[in-house]
Amino acid sequence: MRLTRYFLPVLRENPAEAQIVSHRLMLRAGMIRQQAAGIYSWLPLGFRVLRRIEAIVHDEQQRAGHIPLLMPTLQPADLWRESGRYDDYGQEMLRIKDRHGRDMLYGPTNEEMITDIFRAHVESYKSLPLTLYHIQWKFRDEVRPRFGVMRGREFLMKDGYNFDVDYDSAMHAYNRHMVSYLRTYERMGLHAIPMRADSGPIGGDDTHEFLVLADTGESEVFYDKAILDLKMGGRNVDYTDRAACAAIVHEWTTPYARTDETHDVSLYHALPQDRQATSRAIEVGQIFYFGTKYSEPMGAMVVNEHGERVPVHMGSHGIGVSRLLGAIIEASHDDKGIVWPEGVTPFPVGIVNLRQGDTATDAACDMLYAALTARGLEPLYDDRDERAGAKFASMDLIGLPWRITVGPRGLANGKVELTSRRSGESEEMSPEAAVDRVAQIYAGV
């Protein structure tokens, strides 16, 4: 993409309404625009990152054997009357009447609707196990939205629902979700820690939240530093192997890690002093097992292998997709701007032409642009007639992880410069070598 052909309304100054760094940077980098309290338009750069995050979530869910579908944002109130949550949910639920006076709502979550779909079409244990998920906009009419997309009223969420014939099978689904989530966050450059959590209004027995450590987080967490050393490292998981999944879950849930809601002081103090740690953290996902909480009242039954009709065992599992942008920026930025992890960056690499209009630098940039594009690495080419400083500042602000700088000075020796946004280190090399290096970097992403 050529910057002169793009829509990237960057701001040089900080908007007054933004308090935390991710909100400031998203506004300054032209990623979002607030349309009402807690409701945002996603401008092209932000939309690109949102789509990248979605793609990773989809990929990892399907790798785990979970099946995508799409449910609507608007739901009939009657479904929620069946589960009893229509009255329980309170003012957070946005209630709407259609032209016929029927009660509708903008879904804050989809347990009722997925249960309705399930009960209409599934009769037998032979159809199980089944996990259906979607990535859809939700609305929760928060009293006080804040922190940009981290706590908006409208938000994009992946929510998945497992249906299993018994407890053991449902726990495997739970474990599958934990493992897939760990892989998902790691691909986004995040270290998300599963922590035992409260079940809250969704209800249930077993539940873990995934938290990313950040000073601006809303939760207070206590953990054993040993958990910071754990890595999935892209290890290949056989999701049909119950023991293998359980082993990974065991590995990640053994070190102490809890939010203030479930914090156990005596367990925590039993840790060696130098491993006790406390921090603020951002919640980026949660998994629940809740058994037959919805299947019983809503009549989602299956016939088991003994010919008995039993309520199906369920769980629900969420990832805050739009919130993740904020969380990633909170975890990865410096005083100049965002530093995108390669896995989610809106563009893999930027090209900065230091002398726009110069025959040699223009030609070199065009060559780089074509070569990178041909290798599936769409660059953002700053072809504006701006000074070097302005171009560098913009690139640093929007946070592309790699930058190729093309100037007359280097080009006289046949060299361009490849710079890491994260380390700030630069290396001179031929344009061809720079393309190879960038391709090599992204080969493993």
Add this chain to the structure above:
RNA sequence: CGGGGCGUAGCGCAGCCCGGUAGCGCGACGGUUUUGGGUACCGUAGGUCGUAGGUUCGAAUCCUAUCGCCCCGACCA
């Protein structure tokens, strides 16, 4: 929902107390200059002063109502 604050140009702000018909910086646009970290200078465009009503010869400014947004707290993914 309790407490506090703010709505003036795309962004950041001044002007309001003490009424006289709107200004600064940045950005945008045009030009000259400059050319490896937001260059300098000249010029141009852009505002129903959130909205409605009231007081007044006259309202961004005073009064009333209303809407919106932000912050702290409680709540929450």
